[in-house]
Amino acid sequence: xxxxxxxxxxxxxxxxxxxxxxxxxxxxxxxxxxxxxxxxxxxxxxxxxxxxxxxxxxxxxxxxxxxxxxxxxxxxxxxxxxxxxxxxxxxxxxxxxxxxxxxxxxxxxxxxxxxxxxxxxxxxxxxxxxxxxxxxxxxxxxxxxxxxxxxxxxxxxxxxxxxxxxxxxxxxxxxxxxxxxxxxxxxxxx
Amino acid sequence: xxxxxxxxxxxxxxxxxxxxxxxxxxxxxxxxxxxxxxxxxxxxxxxxxxxxxxxxxxxxxxxxxxxxxxxxxxxxxxxxxxxxxxxxxxxxxxxxxxxxxxxxxxxxxxxxxxxxxxxxxxxxxxxxxxxxxxxxxxxxxxxxxxxxxxxxxxxxxxxxxxxxxxxxxxxxxxxxxxxxxxxxxxxxxxxxxxxxxxxxxxxxxxxxxxxxxxxxxxxxxxxxx
Numbered sequence: 001x002x003x004x005x006x007x008x009x010x011x012x013x014x015x016x017x018x019x020x021x022x023x024x025x026x027x028x029x030x031x032x033x034x035x036x037x038x039x040x041x042x043x044x045x046x047x048x049x050x051x052x053x054x055x056x057x058x059x060x061x062x063x064x065x066x067x068x069x070x071x072x073x074x075x076x077x078x079x080x081x082x083x084x085x086x087x088x089x090x091x092x093x094x095x096x097x098x099x100x101x102x103x104x105x106x107x108x109x110x111x112x113x114x115x116x117x118x119x120x121x122x123x124x125x126x127x128x129x130x131x132x133x134x135x136x137x138x139x140x141x142x143x144x145x146x147x148x149x150x151x152x153x154x155x156x157x158x159x160x161x162x163x164x165x166x167x168x169x170x171x172x173x174x175x176x177x178x179x180x181x182x183x184x185x186x187x188x189x190x
Numbered sequence: 191x192x193x194x195x196x197x198x199x200x201x202x203x204x205x206x207x208x209x210x211x212x213x214x215x216x217x218x219x220x221x222x223x224x225x226x227x228x229x230x231x232x233x234x235x236x237x238x239x240x241x242x243x244x245x246x247x248x249x250x251x252x253x254x255x256x257x258x259x260x261x262x263x264x265x266x267x268x269x270x271x272x273x274x275x276x277x278x279x280x281x282x283x284x285x286x287x288x289x290x291x292x293x294x295x296x297x298x299x300x301x302x303x304x305x306x307x308x309x310x311x312x313x314x315x316x317x318x319x320x321x322x323x324x325x326x327x328x329x330x331x332x333x334x335x336x337x338x339x340x341x342x343x344x345x346x347x348x349x350x351x352x353x354x355x356x357x358x359x360x361x362x363x364x365x366x367x368x369x370x371x372x373x374x375x376x377x378x379x380x381x382x383x384x385x386x387x388x389x390x391x392x393x394x395x396x397x398x399x400x401x402x403x404x405x406x407x408x409x410x411x412x413x414x415x
Contacts, residue, residue: 081254084360167364171354173312174361180308181369 003030004111007050009041009059010034010077015096019054019077019103026104038062051111057093060086073110085168123166132159134185137176196245198231205230209252214392218281219274243267246403247274251395257402265414268407272332275404278396279324286392287317290385297366297382300374309365316358320393323351327400335408345405352397359390 006023008031010016020034033044038059044050045068055063057076063069076090087093091110094103125133128149135145142160146153164170169178179185196205202225206212216223221237234241242262249256294313298306327348363386366379 085364168368169361169364170357171361173315174358174365177308177312177361177365178369181305181365181371186304 004028004051004107005030005032005049006052006054006107007032007041007044007048008034008054009036009038010054010056011036011058012056012079015056015077015079019094022100022103023054023107025100026107029104029107038066042066042068052107054094054107055090057082057086057090060089075106075110088165125163125166129159129163129166130184132156133163133175133179136160136163136172137179137185139172196230196248198234198241198245199229201225201227201229202233203227205248209248212248212251214281215247215251217285218277220277240267240270243270247399250399250403254391254395254398260406263403263407263410265407265410267403268335268411271399271404271407272335275396275400276328276332278399279328282389282393282396283321283324286385286389287320290382290389291317293378293382293385297370297374297378300378301371302373305371309370312365313362316362319351319358320355323348323355326351331404331408335411345408348400352401355393356390356397359386359393362386363390 006029008016008019008023010019013036016034016036020031023029023031032048032050033041035041035044041053050072053069053072053074054077055074057078058080060076063074073091076087076093078087078093078095092106094106098106131149132145135148140148142153142156145156149156163175167175167178169175176185206216219239221233225233228236230245231241233239234244242264246258246262250258291313294309298310301309330344330347363383366383366386370379
């Protein structure tokens with residue numbers, strides 16, 4: 001059986017040792033390295049194949065600058081309160097209260113995730129999503145939007161989820177302001 | 191922040207030094223400065239606060255994940271919790287919301303007419319929504335309990351507004367960060383964002399106190415009636 005190879009990067013020694021120990025309890029997982037900095041992680045990755053990285057959520061911005069990590073699934077290790085937008089950048093997020101079984105499952109699932117799930121993800125709205133956004137801003141219901149664009153209500157819901165994910169804006173009022181500020185719509189049409 | 195250990199003997203200046211975030215709690219409770227050398231217990235005795243409840247509120251401000259246990263809460267805390275929440279509502283309406291609005295106006299003065307108009311309307315609606323929600327809570331729960339709780343309080347009514355307020359707070363932050371025209375200077379934008387995040391986090395703590403302190407106390411009170 002092929003092991004899933006894990007690298008852990010976490011500045012807190014307590015968390016680092018804890019995650020490494022929990023990962024090593026699973027027969028299908030193998031710790032390729034447990035280090036405190038991204039520099040050390042890069043050194044490990046030059047010599048060892050790594051399938052999944054577990055990284056402190058606080059490192060998110062620095063991770064974006066490391067080319068080797070862009071194609072890998074990364075599980076965020078959250079030990080403090082952070083903005084939800086930061087967490088969205090990870091394939092999955094574990095906390096200090098995640099159980100051993102959950103963490104194993106998270107890593108195994110992450111190993112199968114396509115890499116584009118990670119940082120390279122575009123936050124630009126597609127043309128269709130813009131169409132939906134404009135109609136949301138004009139106050140149309142999902143059913144009305146579906147009929148206007150000749151798509152199913154289910155597809156409208158899926159577009160709306162993507163719009164919320166990409167813009168970080170949830171309320172209809174907020175989406176309307178977003179549409180105006182980005183000039184997708186002029187206020188006379190509201 | 192989560193590692194501050196609270197005890198009734200702790201000096202107030204030590205408490206504030208360890209967690210300056212508590213200054214806003216002192217401000218809304220209108221606790222008089224200076225504190226000199228007094229401890230938490232002494233201050234609570236002086237100002238007529240329940241020490242256990244005061245420490246609970248401090249703990250919930252310091253660590254938003256902190257949840258008090260049922261055993262910590264006693265029915266006699268209810269009037270004081272309601273008084274605190276009323277004071278907190280006033281603090282938002284009279285201090286935090288107008289303060290954030292002033293910073294928003296500074297940002298808007300650098301924007302084109304259209305951006306100015308839509309953002310001001312969004313913020314005004316947001317502030318209005320929060321204030322109406324407070325009024326409804328005061329009417330439907332606080333006053334009801336103060337009059338002796340002649341009928342059950344419908345807390346479920348407030349789950350949705352709490353989530354809505356949190357969404358809208360995040361939306362304002364996202365709009366200012368991502369979409370506000372470049373003409374607004376970064377320093378003003380940052381001042382405004384600091385206010386928005388502070389307001390959002392404070393409202394989350396407030397909502398936690400309502401959910402994890404007020405609600406169980408009301409349930410306890412109604413059971414024993």
